[in-house]
Amino acid sequence: MKSYSIEDINNILNGELIGHTSQQIDGPEQLLKAKEHQITFIGSRKYVKQWADSKACAAIINDNLNLEPGENRALIKVKNADLAMAKILELFNPPAPVFEADIHPTAVVHESATIGNGCKIGANCYIGKDVQLGNGVVLYPNVCVFDETTIGDNTVIWSGTVIRERCIIGNHCIFHTNVSIGADGFGYRPSDDGRGLVKIPQIGNVIIGHYVEIGANSCVDRAKFSSTIIGDGCKIDNLVQVAHNSVMGRSCIMAGHSGLAGSVTLGDGVVIGGSASIKDHTTLHSGVTVGAGSGVVGDVAAGKTVLGYPAQDARDMLKQWVAVRRFMKSQ
Template sequence: MISYSITEINNLLKGEIIGDTNQKIEGPEELQKANSNQITFIGSNKYAKYWQDSKASTALVNYNLNIEPGENRAFIKVKNVDLAMAEILELFKLSTPVFDIDIHPTAVIHETAKIGNGCKIGPNCYVGKDVELGNDVILYPNVCVFDETIIGNNTIVWSGTIIRERCIIGSHCIFHTNVSIGADGFGYRPSADGRGLVKIPQIGNVIIGDYVEIGANSCVDRAKFSSTIIGDGCKIDNLVQIAHNSVMGRSCIMAGHSGLAGSVTLGDGVVIGGSASIKDHTTIHSGATVGAGSGVMSDVEAGKTVLGYPAQDARDMLKQWVAVKRFVKANS
């Protein structure tokens, strides 16, 4: 089992050790669940009160917290506990599933497909006509990549994911289980006789930049024409819907159950909270934040935080909620 001394861990983090312990650290854990051989973290005073009863020997602590570790226990004080914990998790990261054979004999690969050096393709995968895989791409079992799709170097695609035809995927991306890339956008119009619906053909594609991560069971639909675009560095949670012709800038975040309707535009660094929904043809400018559960019906200015349904300036919405609460209390 891997273990580290507190000094070895701090050599990585470049923090400040307060107190002392000779306990070897064998992994990280939550404050109230940790054992003596585990390191935990305290990010704010809200959690500091739990330290006394914790069995952990070591904790990462934000530098501005004024608490003491106690006997045979130690703190590593850092500027940002969340980022420091990310480095700790890297230390103890478990190995990924092993490929006994780089390209499994049950994989179906079209003769025109171009497979880069070091690629690994698991059982029952399908790689279609004129597909191009860059170097060191990993397709876990039961992945389908359809015709003329291009996938960049070092991208990882987990089981059950389907990437439809003509999509362009960047390098160093991660698609988790059962992601759908390039399914038809949701486009229908009433028929001329008014007795049914006419399907609008979706002839575009999806373009995804580098270092994009998409969570399990999320969907990015192909464009009606042109492209649905996900910019470099975007991080998309599980169960997220991105509709046809939407465009996301660089390093946007979308939390679980959120969704973009058709032709939504996000600037760079936009944050969409869980279960938030964005109306079609809406623009959310760079640096804006949409609170969880909100419904955005109109454009959002750069750097602004909106909240509620329909979404409006977060401060105004909070004032309304306080006023309603007082009114209910006064009349109850």
């Protein structure tokens, strides 16, 4: 088991060490669940009072908080406790699952596929015709990569994920379990006789940039034509839907249960809260924030924060909610 002194940890964080603990620290934990040999973090004033009830021997805290460490306890003050704690979590991160063989004997790899150096391919994976895997790609068991797909260097794909034909995946991506990339877009039109629905062929693909992370059970559909595009550095939570022909800029965030309808365009740095939905053919310009549970039905200018259903400027919506609450209380 890994363990570190408080000085070792502070050398990594370069913070201000207050107090001292003789305990060897063998892991991080939540404030009120931590044991004597664990380190925790405090990033908000609302949790300061809980330090007295915590058994943790050390805490990483924001440098704007005033707190006494106590006997045989230590604090490390940093500018951002969340980011500092990320370094500690990485320090104690357990090793990834072990591959007994680079390519498991039950994996099916087409003879035309190109496999880069240092790739790991788990049990029951399928690698189709003319697939190209870069160096250091990891496919955990039961991953399917269909024909003519390209996956960049050091991308990690967890079990159950399916990547359909002709998709292009960048370097250093992470796809969690049961991600779907390149399924048909949801395209139907009423038939001429009005008695059924006609499926619109979806002949495009999906292009995903570098350093993209996609959470479990999320779906990115292929385009009707051209490409559905996820820009570099985007982070997508679990159970998120990105529909056909949508385009996400760089470093966008989509929280769980949110969704983009067809042909939505996001600028750079757009943040979409949980369970929010964006209407088709809508543009959210760079820096937009969409509050959780909101429904966006029109274009949003750069830097705006919108909230509600239908979504409006957050300040206006909050004023409406206050007015409605006052009205209800007056009845």
